[in-house]
Amino acid sequence: MAYDQQMSEIRIAAFAGSLRRLSFNRGLLRASQELCPSGMAIEIVDLDGLPVYNMDLESDLPPAVRQFKDRISSADGILIATPEHNHSFPGVLKNAIDWASRPYNDRSLDHKAVILQSASTGYMGGIRAQIQLRPVLAYFEMKQMQFPEVVVGNAKQKFDESSNLVDSESRDRIVKQLEKFKLFIKSFSE
Amino acid sequence: MAYDQQMSEIRIAAFAGSLRRLSFNRGLLRASQELCPSGMAIEIVDLDGLPVYNMDLESDLPPAVRQFKDRISSADGILIATPEHNHSFPGVLKNAIDWASRPYNDRSLDHKAVILQSASTGYMGGIRAQIQLRPVLAYFEMKQMQFPEVVVGNAKQKFDESSNLVDSESRDRIVKQLEKFKLFIKSFSE
Amino acid sequence: MAYDQQMSEIRIAAFAGSLRRLSFNRGLLRASQELCPSGMAIEIVDLDGLPVYNMDLESDLPPAVRQFKDRISSADGILIATPEHNHSFPGVLKNAIDWASRPYNDRSLDHKAVILQSASTGYMGGIRAQIQLRPVLAYFEMKQMQFPEVVVGNAKQKFDESSNLVDSESRDRIVKQLEKFKLFIKSFSE
Amino acid sequence: MAYDQQMSEIRIAAFAGSLRRLSFNRGLLRASQELCPSGMAIEIVDLDGLPVYNMDLESDLPPAVRQFKDRISSADGILIATPEHNHSFPGVLKNAIDWASRPYNDRSLDHKAVILQSASTGYMGGIRAQIQLRPVLAYFEMKQMQFPEVVVGNAKQKFDESSNLVDSESRDRIVKQLEKFKLFIKSFSE
Numbered sequence: 053m054a055y056d057q058q059m060s061e062i063r064i065a066a067f068a069g070s071l072r073r074l075s076f077n078r079g080l081l082r083a084s085q086e087l088c089p090s091g092m093a094i095e096i097v098d099l100d101g102l103p104v105y106n107m108d109l110e111s112d113l114p115p116a117v118r119q120f121k122d123r124i125s126s127a128d129g130i131l132i133a134t135p136e137h138n139h140s141f142p143g144v145l146k147n148a149i150d151w152a153s154r155p156y157n158d159r160s161l162d163h164k165a166v167i168l169q170s171a172s173t174g175y176m177g178g179i180r181a182q183i184q185l186r187p188v189l190a191y192f193e194m195k196q197m198q199f200p201e202v203v204v205g206n207a208k209q210k211f212d213e214s215s216n217l218v219d220s221e222s223r224d225r226i227v228k229q230l231e232k233f234k235l236f237i238k239s240f241s242e
Numbered sequence: 243m244a245y246d247q248q249m250s251e252i253r254i255a256a257f258a259g260s261l262r263r264l265s266f267n268r269g270l271l272r273a274s275q276e277l278c279p280s281g282m283a284i285e286i287v288d289l290d291g292l293p294v295y296n297m298d299l300e301s302d303l304p305p306a307v308r309q310f311k312d313r314i315s316s317a318d319g320i321l322i323a324t325p326e327h328n329h330s331f332p333g334v335l336k337n338a339i340d341w342a343s344r345p346y347n348d349r350s351l352d353h354k355a356v357i358l359q360s361a362s363t364g365y366m367g368g369i370r371a372q373i374q375l376r377p378v379l380a381y382f383e384m385k386q387m388q389f390p391e392v393v394v395g396n397a398k399q400k401f402d403e404s405s406n407l408v409d410s411e412s413r414d415r416i417v418k419q420l421e422k423f424k425l426f427i428k429s430f431s432e
Numbered sequence: 433m434a435y436d437q438q439m440s441e442i443r444i445a446a447f448a449g450s451l452r453r454l455s456f457n458r459g460l461l462r463a464s465q466e467l468c469p470s471g472m473a474i475e476i477v478d479l480d481g482l483p484v485y486n487m488d489l490e491s492d493l494p495p496a497v498r499q500f501k502d503r504i505s506s507a508d509g510i511l512i513a514t515p516e517h518n519h520s521f522p523g524v525l526k527n528a529i530d531w532a533s534r535p536y537n538d539r540s541l542d543h544k545a546v547i548l549q550s551a552s553t554g555y556m557g558g559i560r561a562q563i564q565l566r567p568v569l570a571y572f573e574m575k576q577m578q579f580p581e582v583v584v585g586n587a588k589q590k591f592d593e594s595s596n597l598v599d600s601e602s603r604d605r606i607v608k609q610l611e612k613f614k615l616f617i618k619s620f621s622e
Numbered sequence: 623m624a625y626d627q628q629m630s631e632i633r634i635a636a637f638a639g640s641l642r643r644l645s646f647n648r649g650l651l652r653a654s655q656e657l658c659p660s661g662m663a664i665e666i667v668d669l670d671g672l673p674v675y676n677m678d679l680e681s682d683l684p685p686a687v688r689q690f691k692d693r694i695s696s697a698d699g700i701l702i703a704t705p706e707h708n709h710s711f712p713g714v715l716k717n718a719i720d721w722a723s724r725p726y727n728d729r730s731l732d733h734k735a736v737i738l739q740s741a742s743t744g745y746m747g748g749i750r751a752q753i754q755l756r757p758v759l760a761y762f763e764m765k766q767m768q769f770p771e772v773v774v775g776n777a778k779q780k781f782d783e784s785s786n787l788v789d790s791e792s793r794d795r796i797v798k799q800l801e802k803f804k805l806f807i808k809s810f811s812e
Binding site: 070071072073099102103104105106107108137138139140141142143144145146147148149150153180184187188190191192 | 640641642643669672673674675676677678707708709710711712713714715716717718719720723750754757758760761762
């Protein structure tokens with residue numbers, strides 16, 4: 053029983069487009085982990101060790117890249133939390149995505165279900181990062197669930213001093229997003 | 243038997259973002275109709291009669307809008323052929339999409355499978371229209387099949403004087419796209 | 433004196449991507465007209481009479497198109513107020529822009545200075561329409577002034593029942609935007 | 623005299639969104655350097671030493687970042703050569719741009735004139751990287767010169783085995799682009 057349940061648990065790989073220690077977007081992932089519905093598990097994958105992408109390194113993938121790709125590849129769904137830098141997604145995030153897509157015969161994101169979250173100190177909450185990311189996700193033919201949106205503006209008032217999400221409305225949104233994502237993923241696997 | 247087969251045929255609604263009589267993109271749709279694999283049917287929906295969108299008209303939808311929405315809503319998949327105007331999709335096309343999305347409780351595109359085609363006289367073949375359209379399709383949570391791409395540049399050399407697609411390589415691409423689209427749609431309905 | 437002043441007045445052509453009678457975005461343009469700094473005049477150009485773009489009509493431009501293009505072409509700067517429809521700019525707006533860009537030897541927007549405003553009932557205030565529009569404006573090599581941004585979310589609380597902008601913070605933003613736009617335009621003409 | 627001329631020379635800082643040793647886009651920059659018109663000089667700035675962006679490092683900028691920013695800040699214009707990765711600009715490039723924009727009071731790209739080039743092995747030549755980059759450049763209120771476009775598709779046939787650009791049509795395009803860019807920059811400084 054326990055074994056079967058284990059086997060059928062939906063596994064989500066989550067990463068945030070920020071290396072900052074007190075990143076709000078990493079805080080979103082921790083909150084998602086706490087609020088994750090039963091039957092689903094969220095594993096946070098840090099981007100810290102990833103080098104800047106260089107095609108010349110593909111013949112002998114750096115271990116951090118190999119590990120990142122393995123954790124992404126084996127997941128049933130992807131959760132990306134992204135800050136907005138200069139009206140788009142951060143280089144940090146795109147760099148990780150570029151590694152995930154390489155080499156050509158070892159693409160780690162293709163066809164997976166995906167949801168986005170974002171937080172920022174401005175009132176827009178990083179929405180421009182999300183919209184700029186859509187064509188990239190479409191390129192991988194990822195299954196994009198759009199609603200409910202998790203977009204947390206004015207982050208300084210919604211996270212505590214350790215960057216933990218304390219805003220109850222935002223936490224409710226995450227619960228709703230994750231519950232729907234669970235059904236969304238199941239709808240493709242049945 | 244014949245009846246059952248009829249019932250299980252996949253129905254595609256197709257529209258082109260151009261009103262020009264000799265539009266290359268309408269030519270792509272006619273070619274798609276000719277080349278459509280068995281078990282799938284493509285109905286071309288003209289945008290000619292659609293007025294410019296005005297929310298004030300929603301309470302009493304113009305008949306052309308009603309008809310357009312009905313033909314879209316009842317389809318199993320959507321094929322959009324789009325020229326590129328000013329590095330994006332044409333207003334003509336977005337106007338039709340805006341009508342399709344309204345009123346709020348009668349959205350005609352949500353969750354449907356979708357493929358894109360484009361043709362242009364330039365060598366880029368309208369690719370910027372396609373990429374700009376991706377976030378809009380994601381907003382509707384449409385199932386975006388990306389590959390194989392149908393992007394026909396240098397259109398004047400690939401269509402005849404009646405804007406019929408005569409380029410065999412492009413026709414082959416359409417065949418491959420439609421065959422994969424058939425499987426793509428089936429994968430969601432089984 | 434008065435004559436010279438008249439001659440040196442900066443002329444802005446403004447249009448809104450909505451035909452709705454009580455459009456919030458048309459309300460933004462009326463507020464901009466009221467709040468326009470001295471030495472600058474804003475003329476609102478309605479899009480109501482514009483047909484849906486059709487290249488076949490270019491050989492004999494519809495009078496409404498001719499008039500629209502003339503008023504745009506003669507302006508020193510452009511102000512566009514845009515709602516957000518389906519995570520992008522409305523078809524209504526792109527249709528007007530497509531007409532402005534045609535025929536090929538009579539392009540009405542090229543190289544002009546431009547600012548954007550947007551309003552929406554949602555909290556995002558139409559920002560996705562603005563960001564999707566940027567590549568189109570870049571294609572025309574328009575001089576894009578980005579800040580201060582005028583993005584009015586939760587419009588129902590900021591406009592009165594006649595869609596006049598009554599929110600003082602938003603009105604202040606418009607004043608600041610227009611004053612900076614005046615200097616921005618002058619910086620190119622000196 | 624020579625000194626005065628030297629002083630009035632237009633200085634372009636150029637960087638490519640690729641670290642690959644035989645990068646085609648770095649090849650575009652070398653060709654641009656060779657083909658640079660008199661009165662203008664192009665300095666190629668390598669991105670090799672830049673770490674992945676981390677806000678925690680801003681208080682004590684890494685030397686490679688400091689050097690990168692200084693060379694960008696002092697330039698009269700910017701030339702960016704960008705590959706296309708996954709239908710957008712590479713993380714490598716966005717990472718450099720993110721560093722250029724930070725910290726808040728030391729933004730290195732704002733208001734500068736800018737041109738883009740791209741090369742790729744596919745027939746699209748990286749055009750999707752360019753179009754995705756436009757809103758980012760608009761955010762910095764950069765002066766975007768769009769034409770003539772330098773977009774080199776099918777790169778393997780247009781560069782030699784050392785990734786030097788040998789295609790004469792592409793070289794001619796670069797000459798035209800740089801000559802117009804020189805006039806473009808002058809038009810803002812007179």
